[in-house]
Amino acid sequence: MFLRSTTGAGKMGRVTGSERVMVFGAGGFLGARICALLDERGIEHRGMTRSTGDPHRRFDLATGHCYALDALVAMYKPTVIVNAAAATQGDSVALTRGNVVAVEALLSAMQRTANNARLVQLGAAAEYGDAPHGTSQDEQAELRPGSAYGFTKLAGSELVLRAQRNGADAVVVRSFDISGPGSTASTLLGRVVRQVEETDTLQTGSLEAWRDYVDVRDVAEAVVAVAVTDEKLPPVLNVGSGKASPARDVVQRLIELSGTGAKVVEGAGDAGSPADQVPWQQADTRLIEKTVGWRPRVSLDESLTDTWEQREAAVPQEAHA
Numbered sequence: 001m002f003l004r005s006t007t008g009a010g011k012m013g014r015v016t017g018s019e020r021v022m023v024f025g026a027g028g029f030l031g032a033r034i035c036a037l038l039d040e041r042g043i044e045h046r047g048m049t050r051s052t053g054d055p056h057r058r059f060d061l062a063t064g065h066c067y068a069l070d071a072l073v074a075m076y077k078p079t080v081i082v083n084a085a086a087a088t089q090g091d092s093v094a095l096t097r098g099n100v101v102a103v104e105a106l107l108s109a110m111q112r113t114a115n116n117a118r119l120v121q122l123g124a125a126a127e128y129g130d131a132p133h134g135t136s137q138d139e140q141a142e143l144r145p146g147s148a149y150g151f152t153k154l155a156g157s158e159l160v161l162r163a164q165r166n167g168a169d170a171v172v173v174r175s176f177d178i179s180g181p182g183s184t185a186s187t188l189l190g191r192v193v194r195q196v197e198e199t200d201t202l203q204t205g206s207l208e209a210w211r212d213y214v215d216v217r218d219v220a221e222a223v224v225a226v227a228v229t230d231e232k233l234p235p236v237l238n239v240g241s242g243k244a245s246p247a248r249d250v251v252q253r254l255i256e257l258s259g260t261g262a263k264v265v266e267g268a269g270d271a272g273s274p275a276d277q278v279p280w281q282q283a284d285t286r287l288i289e290k291t292v293g294w295r296p297r298v299s300l301d302e303s304l305t306d307t308w309e310q311r312e313a314a315v316p317q318e319a320h321a
Helices: 029-040 066-076 092-113 148-165 188-198 216-228 247-258 286-292 300-309
Strands: 020-024 044-049 080-083 118-124 170-175 177-179 201-204 210-215 236-239 244-246 263-266
Touching: 020 029, 020 066, 029 044, 029 216, 066 092, 080 092, 080 216, 092 118, 092 148, 118 148, 118 216, 148 170, 170 216, 177 216, 177 300, 188 201, 188 247, 188 300, 201 247, 210 216, 210 247, 210 300, 216 236, 216 286, 236 286, 244 247, 247 263, 247 300
Parallel strands: 020 044, 020 080, 080 118, 118 170, 170 236, 177 210, 201 263
Antiparallel strands: 210 244
8 A cells, every 4th residue: 555645634645556647758757756756656657758868768848849759758648747847948939838838738638538547747846936035835826927937937827717617637747846866957056066076266256145955866756746645636735845045044054064164155046036026935835735735854964964965866957847
């Protein structure tokens, strides 16, 4: 028996052995963790990736032919499709293709070949944008993204939510800032790790922002819980730690754990979402706790420790970040 959560509301779900999960973005930061957890739980799955080969199959949702995608989905007959692929960097065209065109392609293929499957779409806190300092953003919070990434992720989520309103079994899981081993260069922590390995002076953007950091392993747990639950799902579920932390403190702690004594020069590089545009984000995660019994289990300090100690585990940047 698989317990969807060992914490929280005590809800339980059972893996029946009939689950067949298809994971897009399986070669990336979050997708790889989701596949590893499915393996651990004995849940049949197939990974799809746009940039790596074995053990996954290669397919790019944004550019692949619709007939090829139809054939892949129809052949595997998934009961659940997880879309953990996303474009996190690039110009507006690349972001639109990776976060909007790709989602539309997947929804269209599911309508033709897997209309009874559940879709778990990985959204992002960037869709919410800024909130008043000290507040928590729940699933009803105002949506006002402050970056091209946030706007395109929101557009992809809106496509999924439209399908859900029209009867599809679909849910958007909005993760806040993902930390942990394997952090890619598209994340602040991933960039810090790489700079610390190469220089004793780090060039960063403003570190004034407060962010809700949640470990990649906890996010994978949440995704799998949502994927296999037999509970009725709301259209959107937040995944975060529920506690905002100053980016400056997080970076300094990561440097402390590295033991390098590196210095930070702020305002000389890119630190992701500009602090002056999105100075505060903190997740309200009560809905996912109530729905599937999920709560984060990995502390921020443990996540940062593992980020440094397992830094060789970094994976390609294709996945949601």
